[in-house]
Amino acid sequence: MADELPTMTLKAIGIVRNEVKERPARRDWWAETVSEIVIDPSLTEALDGLEEFSHIIVLYWMHRVASGEVPLKVHPMGRQELPPVGLFAARAPNRPNPVGKATVRLLQRQGNILRVKGLDAIDGSPVIDIKPYLPGYDSVADAKVPQWIANR
Amino acid sequence: MADELPTMTLKAIGIVRNEVKERPARRDWWAETVSEIVIDPSLTEALDGLEEFSHIIVLYWMHRVASGEVPLKVHPMGRQELPPVGLFAARAPNRPNPVGKATVRLLQRQGNILRVKGLDAIDGSPVIDIKPYLPGYDSVADAKVPQWIANR
Numbered sequence: 319m320a321d322e323l324p325t326m327t328l329k330a331i332g333i334v335r336n337e338v339k340e341r342p343a344r345r346d347w348w349a350e351t352v353s354e355i356v357i358d359p360s361l362t363e364a365l366d367g368l369e370e371f372s373h374i375i376v377l378y379w380m381h382r383v384a385s386g387e388v389p390l391k392v393h394p395m396g397r398q399e400l401p402p403v404g405l406f407a408a409r410a411p412n413r414p415n416p417v418g419k420a421t422v423r424l425l426q427r428q429g430n431i432l433r434v435k436g437l438d439a440i441d442g443s444p445v446i447d448i449k450p451y452l453p454g455y456d457s458v459a460d461a462k463v464p465q466w467i468a469n470r
Numbered sequence: 471m472a473d474e475l476p477t478m479t480l481k482a483i484g485i486v487r488n489e490v491k492e493r494p495a496r497r498d499w500w501a502e503t504v505s506e507i508v509i510d511p512s513l514t515e516a517l518d519g520l521e522e523f524s525h526i527i528v529l530y531w532m533h534r535v536a537s538g539e540v541p542l543k544v545h546p547m548g549r550q551e552l553p554p555v556g557l558f559a560a561r562a563p564n565r566p567n568p569v570g571k572a573t574v575r576l577l578q579r580q581g582n583i584l585r586v587k588g589l590d591a592i593d594g595s596p597v598i599d600i601k602p603y604l605p606g607y608d609s610v611a612d613a614k615v616p617q618w619i620a621n622r
Binding site: 358 | 476477478481484485497515516517519522524527529531532543555556558559560565566569573577596598599600601605607609610613619
């Protein structure tokens with residue numbers, strides 16, 4: 319089947335700028351991080367109206383994650399005491415396609431620059447897409463998660 | 471700046487299978503759609519533990535969207551009576567990188583096949599990534615949206 323699976327090419331629409339040069343170990347570390355997303359100026363007009371949303375979804379490329387073979391099992395949240403789970407059951411950055419998805423607060427939009435809070439992307443990460451966060455579409459009221467997450 | 475923006479290559483990890491051959495006009499049309507996501511069998515083990523989540527995030531490639539130039543402004547939800555907004559302030563499929571992000575209910579996992587409900591991807595869409603839905607990370611309690619969404 320792998321032979322039939324297509325490849326696709328992405329072109330970055332912008333770049334993340336912040337003070338974070340290395341990925342920290344814990345995801346909750348990022349909550350207060352403020353970043354600038356600098357969008358290709360030729361796409362500035364495509365941001366119009368985004369400032370009416372309090373939150374946006376950022377898809378970005380985790381460019382510093384080692385490429386090549388990825389482990390099929392990982393310890394959730396990097397915690398060695400937790401039994402390994404499949405990588406698609408975890409949010410570890412090391413994935414077949416290292417695409418990150420973050421929902422972040424939009425603090426300000428100024429021309430082609432978005433100022434956001436809580437983006438877990440290091441400085442220089444290529445941005446793939448920006449989408450408005452739609453509560454009725456992007457959130458789930460009754461989602462169930464495994465015990466190892468509920469307990470953390 | 472566009473010259474400095476990198477390109478990246480994705481390799482599909484699987485394919486969407488369902489009865490939907492053409493994208494319907496309305497997004498809410500998809501709510502009851504059941505799809506199978508057939509994952510590359512070499513990645514089956516990477517799905518272990520996913521069945522403990524009620525909902526998953528699917529990143530997929532909207533392969534039937536016209537490639538090439540995209541309009542910078544669109545009518546939200548395809549409704550001509552609404553004033554155009556920037557494409558990044560809308561969820562229209564025609565984007566510089568046609569990557570869709572859907573949060574869907576996981577009905578069943580059987581080996582390398584995920585049965586899901588509510589995925590707004592047509593038959594044959596390449597799948598880029600599967601992530602567990604984490605309420606504390608993926609949802610926002612107090613998100614604000616513009617009037618044209620609140621009123622719909």
